[in-house]
Amino acid sequence: MNSPLTILCIASYFKGTDFIKQCKREGCRVLLLTSQSLENENWPRESIDEIFFIPDNNKEWNMKDVIYGVSYLARTEKIDRIVALDDFDVEKAATLREHLRIGGMGDTTARYFRDKLAMRKKALDEGINIPPFVHLLNHNEIKNFIERVEFPYVIKPRMKAGAIGLIKVNSEKEVWEALEKLGDEQSFYLMEKFVEGDVYHSDTIITNGKIIFGSVSKYGLPPMEVAHQGRVFTSKTVPSGSPEAKEILEFNKNVIKILGLVYGVSHTEFIKAKEDGELYFLETSARVGGANLSELVKAATGINLWEEWAKIEKTQGAAYELPPVENKHAAIITSLAKQEWPDLSAYDDPEIVWKLKKKYHAGLIIASENMERIDELLEKYVKRFYEDFFTTQPLTDTPND
């Protein structure tokens, strides 16, 4: 008998339990490398053969520790696959694959899916529509950008997530002040035109370099507004097959092709500009979207992105068959809550398919064949969430999902 395929999952955050369980169902030997501080999280231990902890500083790992640790592990384990379960782990996994010479996404491609500057430069070279941007590196080029591009701008870290570290700037004075503040961190940031409009996300499955499944949704408010001004977060599916969904998926296909993701899953974001109605590429990733968006996709389509991703990783996309896709409308509502364990029992419409179980958070997902019903419930629930649970707190440096 062949020995089972050994898959090493990397998760500096608590994520991907459905992925881990599916790997086990697929008959894999499952190893998990996670942060020491997450030792007591509810990992699906029955599906994990060995679990290893890396000392962390608020989930940050020293890569040298990781390389030593995994290489030591590889003395006795034949590691066949390395998979990053969180966005922050994508480059760690790529570095380890390169070090151990294991197949899958290497450093170059990982960079395009993690580094907002790398993905922009490549997109620009290939003629993808993106807001004008500049690396916060050469001050002459920054001056030229200011002369060329109208305010406002947004300054953003190249490698973070969850709208952390974003600064909106409205004048040249504010740009130089922000640069001054960033000091030596400048080169880890980029600056781009702030494009006002609706923000969409597209959650996809990819095999052989092509999107074989895609679910498009629109955020109720741009995530930056939700994170920075404190709002109830919502997202609602765009009807599949509608011109809007088709336009976004077409754009998305191009992004994936150009940035070179061969197999796996991706969460990609776009802005539809208020001014000219044009679609702009915002960002992409080689992972399942955060903020419980995988639950939204599941509610609308029946597809569990984590589970499908596990199947794809096993065969590297070969011989993969997508399960039948349902075609419902769905929406998600989440908010920080005043209460430690908010009581959602009064939310009892039959369309509710999921409730969030997380301290100081309230959240639910609704799904229906009937879009008007989703619109009606969404509007009603958002109002109720503000009354029943909503609270706000300053944005910390740690992603919230």
Ligand SMILES: Nc1ncnc2c1ncn2[C@@H]1O[C@H](COP(=O)(O)OP(=O)(O)O)[C@@H](O)[C@H]1O
């Ligand atoms: N160029 C831009 N124009 C308008 N809004 C932007 C722009 N860049 C970012 N934002 C806002 O900030 C949010 C977070 O930015 P994004 O680039 O997606 O980084 P993150 O990885 O933090 O999600 C977006 O969802 C959007 O609301």
Ligand SMILES: [Mg+2]
């Ligand atoms: Mg984003």
